[in-house]
Amino acid sequence: MSQYVLRRLALVLPVLLGVSIVVFAMVRMIPGDPARIMAGEAATQETVEMIRERLGLNKHPVVQYFIFLENLVRGDLGRSTMSRLPVLDEIKHTLPSTIQLAVAAMAIATLIGVTTGVLSAVKPNSWVDAVSMFIALVGVSMPVFWLGLMLMLLFSLHLGWFPTAGSGTWRHLVLPSITLGLSSAAIIARMTRSSMLEVLRQDYVRTARAKGVPERLVVLRHALRNALIPVVTVTGLQFGNLLGGAVLTETVFAWPGIGRLMVGAITARDYPVVQGSVLTVALGFILINLVVDVLYAYIDPTIRYD
């Protein structure tokens, strides 16, 4: 097992290096001169040149990349051109909010997804199954930001139950986490259903029933535990995808997370912040996928290759 983990970790390093190259190259492709933006429209050419020199922008791109990488390893992501604060501080400030949102969304997604999936699989082809699977399909077909707007319209603007935007209390968290979690719930429900259907056909389930084990225990103890293996993978991958979806949800609800920081930085052409936030989200995504892989190998020893 530890060998497997080490091998997976070794595979992550080149990916991280590749990610840093991609982000570095793309951020430099963004139209506009960062030195000019930082200096402001009224600045003289001399000031712009001075800033360019200070940021190392007049050096060869390859040299610039290695300086960037060296700084990255030291945890130095540069300073925001807008707030002048270290990018790392900005990220430290916003990341906990995104994690809070993603965890709440994941809890909602898992609860709704697994429950719906099990109910559908227990009575396949019934109206419960048909309706819940159709709703699940509608769920994955909805733009996440539109769902957010509709929830906001109903529960905030009309009923006044929850605030429209911002953060601070649990009431602020409800609508953004439902918005972010529902499409994942739909995917988890579909996965749980198909996995449960597969497991319910197995011999050991038939044996349990033949032994006279109550149906509720057959479903929960014998079937669900085994059916959850692929569900764990999908859930883990969904958690990674939530980081992407958070960009849109945070924009809708003015949630002070890293996604909103990134979108604001793109609009303001605040390159160091764009670079830092994209790298952070990608790193989070890679780590989550790594954990999912290792967890999967732990739950299901047959997929370990050693």
Add this chain to the structure above:
Amino acid sequence: MGNAVDARAGAGPAPETTRAGAPWRDVLRRLARNRLAMLGLAIIVLFVALAVLAPWIAPHDPLRSSFGKRLQGPSSEHWLGNDELGRDMLSRLLYGARISLRIGLISVAIGIAVGVPLGAVSAYYGGWVDLVVQRVIDVMLAFPGILLAIVLVSALGVGLENVMIAVGVVSIPVYTRLVRGSAMAVKRKEFVEAARAAGASDVVIIAKHILPNCVAPVIVQSTLQVGSSILWAAGLGFLGLGAQPPEPEWGTILSRGRQYLLVAPHITTATGVAIMLVVLGFNLLGDGLRDALDPRLRD
């Protein structure tokens, strides 16, 4: 990260392999019996027809403002009401369907054009070619899809063409992994050995013998991918990175309508329903195609 195909399609995995030369008549028969898939097909046909006929059936000019009708709700003259500049919402949505479907189809075409050959070459040659291609794909998959699209559009510049390119590029890894998986299985088959023994070139073997056997999963994935691409493009439009006003792109309409959510909810409601319906159509058809092509479900 190897599960990108399942995770990104938004709906279950596509079959990795299907029987070579699937009898398409059987597949179509099974598909026709699937009521949900037929509903999906009907929705797609309806939206394509509306998009194609938009210049003739749209009741008003989608770009003509009428300040006296700003934010007005649905009426007999404007069935879906008017937007913040008094433009007819129905006409804007009809023209928006042209844009969204175009984005969906072109971005999927980009994904197929690059991803499919890359996957086939990667599987066929193996060795360092496979290693390099797969590491590049790993890096692309290290970003959540929408994030990569956002970064790409930021780098390329905002606008409709760049949205298509960005969304297309984001879907490349899905096709590469899918085709690589199928091609790995096919390349060991006897008919490929026979073709090689007969002196066929690598290009001919890949194009004539390997790729035709990877068609089924690619069709399923592409159907689902059109829906995902439309959603991603709408997301980019919503963030202000897609089509620019006054272009009636659905995501852009939602982004503007959001500011008038309380006084004119019809703008966001109608636009969101349009997006949801068309994506639902592609997801229903994609699911149906997968079931029809899945050898395990054959009767």
